[in-house]
Amino acid sequence: MRLSRYFLPVLKETPADAQIVSHQLMLRAGMIKQAAAGIYSWLPLGYRVLRNIERIVHEEQQRAGHIPMLMPTLQSADLWRESGRFDAYGPEMLRLRDRHERDMLYGPTNEELVTDIFRSHVSSYKTLPLTLYHIQWKFRDEIRPRFGVMRGREFLMKDGYNFDLTEEDARHAYNRHLVSYLRTYERMGLQTIPMRADSGPIGGDDTHEFVVLAETGESEVFYDSEVTDRRFGDRVIDYDSHDDCRAVFEEFTSHYARTGETHDEALFHERVPEARRRHARGIEVGQIFYFGTKYSEPMGATVQGPDGKPVPVHMGSHGIGISRLLGAIIEASHDERGIVWPAAVAPFQVGIVNAKQGDPASDAACEKLYATLARAGIEVLYDDRTERAGAKFATMDLIGLPWRVTVGPRGLADGVVELTNRRSGEREELAPSQLQGRLSE
RNA sequence: CGGGCUGUGGCGCAGCUUGGUAGCGCGCUUGUCUGGGGGACAAGAGGUCGCGGGUUCAAAUCCCGCCAGCCCGACCA
Incomplete structure (x- = not known):
């Protein structure tokens, strides 16, 4: 690309609205332009990086055996009434009406849609295990969007959903995602720490967040300093092996690492020697959930098992904040002169x-x-x-x-x-x- | 949603207290000289002063209402 024919509106001065360095640099480097509070246009340079990150996520998802698809941004309220979340989700969900006065919503997540697809087309346990994912824009009407693309209202997210016959299989899917996510982030030049977290409105018992340590992070985190030495590296893994994935899960989650909501001070002191206790801040760039039959039961997502009887499937969901990752990578990789892109995501080499x-x-x-x-x-x-x-x-x-x-x-x-x-x-x-x-x- | 603040050319800001010609730096255009870490000089272009109403001979400036954006708190990929 010739710069004389490109569109790269760089700024010499830092716009007053930007508080953190990643937001300032994205604006100065001509990557984004704010369209409304928490909503951004992606200018050519930013778009290139966004696409690179998206590509890596696609590659790593498919390497783990997950299947890409695409669901819409706008959804009918009906499915959400069925799951009970139309009322439960609260004002963070953007609701709107079409010309026929039908209730619609701009999807904040996709459990309902994907479960509906599943129950329409899957009726036998032989189709399992199955993991579907897509990369699509989400909207969550945050009370206070801030920090540029780090807390936007509209954001690009990879969200995936696994369907399994047994809890054991679903646990494997959980572990498999953890492995896959570790690989994904490392490819982008980021070190992330899986931390036990709170499940929020998605629900479920088990969940880990992937956190990038950063001063400007929004989350308070507590961890054993041992966890910062962990690297997945270039090891080869069999994603179908329950044992291999569980071993990685255990390796990366055996030490204490929790976000503020699940932090237990007494346990922290019991399990971590004082010299290794760390209290810091971090940026959440992904999260994995196991939620059993929370959606499959009320929505009737069942399959016939080998014995011919219908059983609700065990599910999990998993997300990577694609657009947020640009901010996280810049927070983790910049100097006084500007951004320092890891080669894998750089807009140009x-x-x-x-x-x-x-x-x-x-x-x-x-x-x-x-x-x-x-x-x-x-x-x-x-x-x-x-x-x-x-x-x-x-x-x-x-x-x-x-x-x-x-x-x-x-x-x-x-x-x-x-x-x-x-x-x-x-x-x-x-x-x-x-x-x-x-x-x- | 509570508390605080800000809307003046593409960006950063001054002007508002005390009403009277809309200004500065950067960027942009043209020209000349330059040319290895954001060059110099000269000449230019570009603004319904967020929107609406009011007060006044006169409003960027005073008053009222609305909208937008930002910051601090409670929520979240």
Whole structure:
């Protein structure tokens, strides 16, 4: 992409409304524009990152055997009356009427819809286990939206639902999701800690939240310092193996780690030596639930078992806050100059800075490099504006691409360009012909 | 929803106390000189001062109402 033909409305000054660094940087980097309280337009740069995160979530979900689909944002109130949540959910649910005065709602979550799909089409235990998920916009009419995309009213979320014949199978689905989520977040360069949490209006007995530790987090968390050393890493796992998934579950949840609502001070003291007790703040980026037959019973989601008798299915649901993740990643990865994107989610992998636009040698070298990299499938943003080098550097630092190539008369006189790593600041000089190989490492 | 605050050009702000020509910085346009960390100079464009009503010869400024947004608290991917 040529920056001169792109749409990247960066701001030099920080808008007054933004309180936390991720919100400030998203606005300054031209990623989002507020449309109303807690509702944002995703400008091209922000949209690219959003899509990258979405893609990773899709890949990891499908790796775990979960099946993608898409349910609508607008739902009929009827199903929610059936589950009893039309009244129970409260004013956080946005209710509206269509032209025929029928009660509708903008979905805050999708248990009712997916359960309805399930009961319409699944009648045999042979179809189980089944996990369906989708990535769709949700609306929750928060009392006070804030912190940009971290607490918006409209937000993009992956929500998935597992249907199993037995509690044992459903527990496995729970563990499998925990493993899958750990992988997902690590791929985005985030360390998350699964914490025992409160189930809120979704209901159910068992639930863990995935928390990114951050000063600006909205949740109060208590944990054993041991948990921060855990890494899933690149281990290979058989998602169908109950034992393998349970082992990971136990490894990551054996130490004390709880959010404020479920925190038990006495237990904390009993189980964690004082030197390892931590009290901090965190950002919730996902949550998994096991809720048994809470929805399947009232809504009649049953299957015929091997003995021919109908049994309600055991269910769980699981969510990842896709749009919130942008904020969480920036909170966890930035410096005084701007965002530092982990490569996996970066809007472009490399930015080319033409230090002297209009200089024939510089222009030619940049054009050639741009074409070569693009042809190699590397996502590259070429800053071909007639700005001075300093302004281009500042823009690149702000938008946080992993690599920057600086091309100018100075280096070209020696036959080299400069490659700079955004995170470490390390720079090396190399011939333009070596660049593609270096970036593909 | 309670408490506090703010709406003035795309962004950041001043002007309001004491009513009388709408201003500054950034950004934007054009030109010249520049050119490796947000350049200099010059000339420009751009504003129903959130909306409605009132007071007044005259309202960004005073009064009333409404709307929007932000912050602090109780709720949440």
